[in-house]
Amino acid sequence: MATVYKSLSKPSADKVATDADGANKGIKRNKQRVLILSSRGVTYRHRHLLNDLSAMLPHGRKDVKFDSKSKLYQLNELAELYNCNNVMFFEARKGKDLYMWFSKVPNGPTIKFHAQNSEPQTQQHTRIFDPLYVRVLTRIMVVHTMEELHFTGNCLKGSRPVLSFDLAFEQEPHLKVIKELFLQIFGVPQGARKSKPFIDHVMGFSVADGKIWIRNYEIREVEKAKGEDEEESSNKGRKSKGGDKETDVSLVEIGPRFVLTPIVIQEGAFGGPIIYENKRFISPNQVRSDLRKAKAGRHNHRAEQKRETLGKRSQLGLVAGTKKERDGLDTRELFA
Numbered sequence: 001m002a003t004v005y006k007s008l009s010k011p012s013a014d015k016v017a018t019d020a021d022g023a024n025k026g027i028k029r030n031k032q033r034v035l036i037l038s039s040r041g042v043t044y045r046h047r048h049l050l051n052d053l054s055a056m057l058p059h060g061r062k063d064v065k066f067d068s069k070s071k072l073y074q075l076n077e078l079a080e081l082y083n084c085n086n087v088m089f090f091e092a093r094k095g096k097d098l099y100m101w102f103s104k105v106p107n108g109p110t111i112k113f114h115a116q117n118s119e120p121q122t123q124q125h126t127r128i129f130d131p132l133y134v135r136v137l138t139r140i141m142v143v144h145t146m147e148e149l150h151f152t153g154n155c156l157k158g159s160r161p162v163l164s165f166d167l168a169f170e171q172e173p174h175l176k177v178i179k180e181l182f183l184q185i186f187g188v189p190q191g192a193r194k195s196k197p198f199i200d201h202v203m204g205f206s207v208a209d210g211k212i213w214i215r216n217y218e219i220r221e222v223e224k225a226k227g228e229d230e231e232e233s234s235n236k237g238r239k240s241k242g243g244d245k246e247t248d249v250s251l252v253e254i255g256p257r258f259v260l261t262p263i264v265i266q267e268g269a270f271g272g273p274i275i276y277e278n279k280r281f282i283s284p285n286q287v288r289s290d291l292r293k294a295k296a297g298r299h300n301h302r303a304e305q306k307r308e309t310l311g312k313r314s315q316l317g318l319v320a321g322t323k324k325e326r327d328g329l330d331t332r333e334l335f336a
Contacts, residue, residue: 030189034060035079038090039069046098048145049115050090052256056216057186058158058194060088072101072270079105086185087269097284098143100260101270102181108268111178113260114281115143116211143258153218153252155201160188162199162219168207174265174276175207202251210280212260217251224248 036054038046042065054062061082068074069091079087089101103110163186169179186203188195204215224246265276314322327333 030187032059032086032184032187032189033082033084034086034088034185035063035075035082035084036060036088037063037066037075037078039092040065040067041095042090042092042098043095045143045145046090046092049143049256049258052145053088055157056161057188058196059188059192075103076105076269088185099263102185103269104181104184105269108266108272109177109181109275110266110268110270110272111181112263112266113212114263114284116259116261143256145256151253151255153220153254155218155254156196156198158194158196159198159200160190160195161186161216162202163187164202164204166206169205174262177265177276178212178262179205201254210261210278212262213257214260215257216254218254220250220252221247222250 034057036050036057038050042050050062054060061084063078063082066075066078066089072089075087075089079085085105087101087103087105089103091099091101093099098115100113100115101110102113163183165179165182169175182205200219202217202219204213204217206213206215261281262276262278263281264274264278266272267275310319313319
């Protein structure tokens with residue numbers, strides 16, 4: 001049995017010749033592996049998001065939590081140990097803020113994102129104290145996992161996605177770098193170990209308000225009804241290869257959905273000079289600090305008004321135990 005297993009496990013001569021011909025012709029094979037891990041202190045929502053992304057990436061390798069938050073350069077050695085050339089690292093701060101690191105090992109670049117969570121963030125700092133605006137941002141810019149969305153869409157686990165990028169990714173240099181890194185991380189190589197030879201979902205990347213919005217959709221094909229008009233069928237449908245049946249192609253959202261705000265881009269892998277920095281990014285710590293100061297300022301203003309009111313009442317003698325001071329022009333002083 002051992003001899004049979006060895007003979008079957010060896011690559012055939014035709015396959016070796018095909019690979020050699022492809023290498024001689026300059027055909028580039030997409031060999032990508034992604035190391036997915038998180039730091040300690042992640043919440044349940046961060047953990048569910050990591051599991052969702054890990055299930056979507058059959059060429060990924062999920063590892064245990066990483067202890068250090070300051071020595072991130074050790075992730076390069078860890079990726080080399082697991083034979084991975086991409087790293088997706090989830091860094092949790094204060095049990096509420098999530099930062100996502102995308103890096104190309106070992107030469108870089110490295111991009112740090114802030115994943116929008118339940119804490120609102122806006123570039124217009126003057127509007128952040130508007131309660132309605134805060135509630136709207138809290139509902140829109142939030143990390144949603146597959147378990148809490150309850151979408152009707154579904155896709156095959158391990159299938160390869162179609163990556164759809166907004167035209168804005170071709171307009172600015174730092175967005176071109178982000179697009180290339182996303183292509184290598186989220187693009188499942190053909191023939192990956194756990195991948196399926198099907199394409200049944202689309203990952204959409206769009207840019208709005210300086211943020212990157214990521215959505216995931218299922219490609220759903222439904223057979224057309226017989227009573228539809230010919231014009232409508234010609235616009236919506238297409239003929240399948242197996243026969244004359246026409247199908248409607250639509251997109252149904254699956255999840256997860258999240259928003260990424262780019263912070264910095266480093267030239268190396270978890271190190272090196274900073275080649276891009278987002279000047280419009282406001283730290284969530286600064287946002288919470290300003291909210292606390294605004295609340296404290298309102299409290300101090302009310303306390304000061306209360307003191308002024310008490311002072312005026314005491315001067316008029318309206319407070320128990322106090323008398324109004326007599327003026328020099330008072331009749332009781334003039335005709336005493």
